[in-house]
Amino acid sequence: MKQNFLFQASNISKYYGQNIGCKNVSLDINPGEVLGIVGESGSGKSTLLNCIYGNLEVDEGDIFLNDKSKTILNFTKISEPKLRLIQRSDLAFVHQNPRDGLRMNISAGGNIGERLMAIGHRNYGEIREIAANWLEKVEIDVNRIDDKPSTFSGGMQQRLQIARNLVTRPRLIFMDEPTGGLDVSVQAKILDLLRNLVRELGIAAVIVTHDLAVVRLLADRIIVMQNGNVIEAGLCDQVLDDPQHKYSQLLVSSVLQV
């Protein structure tokens, strides 16, 4: 096992009864690296993401995280309180639908502040200042700090969700179709924002998407999935420019050109 890895999953399998969620998937992520997971609907992308985030229990395999204090934790072995603490501090999860990741009846400031309060911040002034800073970072007008996310546009909601997740400075962020359901110009803006934040803060990320343009823009490496199996993995440009597997070739060639 390499010593400087951030995150490692080895031989993950998840079954839904007779059906395969994902099978024998291994991946590792280095600090600050962005990994893209692509594949068609039903290929097991989201299952894999939920497994490695710790939301779904895996049937086989191990998941290791090299935490802030350089201790290697095995997700499949640690206790639930510990796992939830890690999920709040070291990890973050951005849902495709911002409604799943935000509290819609709580103000934008409260949404960003929740993770801070969850790890023990008890100073209102401080929490509010940090929340305002983050709104600025994700290009939301600071005047909207007391507005509820339900009054925000889809793109703003997604940016708010990103701010809410990044506020505790996680080291690894999981994103499930972060730009799905948004129109193209808003998508571009969010991708731009994500790219800057990820690079600036040195956060590693796992991005699940069916949109190859997204991984082209953000990812360093990608894995291609089909029917729960990884069929191809490698450097992003390498896989996208010279796909080896039949399915990868199909995937790359079916992108619409304008």
Added chain:
Amino acid sequence: MNEMSKNENLDIQIYNFAYLDENTKRMIRRALLKALCIPGYQVPFSSREMPMPYGWGTGGIQVTSACLIPKDILKVIDQGADDTTNAVSIRKFFQKTANVAVTEKTSDASLIQTRHRIPETKLKEKQILVYQVPIPEPLRFLEPRETETRKMHALSEYGLMYVKLYEDIAKHGHIETAYAYPIKTNGNYVTDPSPIPKFDNPKMNNSPAIQLFGAGREQRIYAIPPYTNVKSLDFEDYPFEAMKANFKCSICGSSDSYLDEIIVSDDGKRSYICSDTDYCKEQTKLNSKKED
């Protein structure tokens, strides 16, 4: 007269002592013991149908029923008052079914059932205070999933509770929550103090009396044992403040007891009187003694 007492005796024979049957009381006592062992933890119990609707204090009544012994002296208050409908009916209920002595004097009572107030007179050891609780889960309106709130309690994940206070300050400039103000019991479980005004919160801390909470519809019992640390949640820069209307009682003149606001005329003239009727009476007596 003779006829009446005969009937009353009959009532007592029809009902078991304090209405509930012995096995039910035993079940409730087990829940109470568990609740006292784990301060602030909500213990499920199999709440019974009571001969009155939910919302009338069926949880408190069941707890009282399980705790009562024949030599108890019972006091029942509703919003601090001994003479309101709810208090009168519950008091009568236990007079009829348990034939216990009743009092309005806080210091004389061995068991006090209360709705929405803690008496102003300081409670003593060997007194039991039974609260009627509508919603025992302090996180209910923040996280609707009971499975999730239970987990949050188990793992002490109370960030969300602070989000509520944060929202208060963001909206109103101060913590607006004035009743059912969340408390942390024994440094562990965040607990709903029932809808008492936050003015009463400090009285819960380190109280010599046993504090029991019963939620009938929600089928939960929890407790704060005597001399337990109870802390109201707050922010470093927005500390908890016990507040009340800044007036004097227009009957007894007390300025340190919790006041009710009463509109006394059609043109909206207001008057403030103690919500604790027993305390108000005591103060009035003291005042007239001083004048003598």
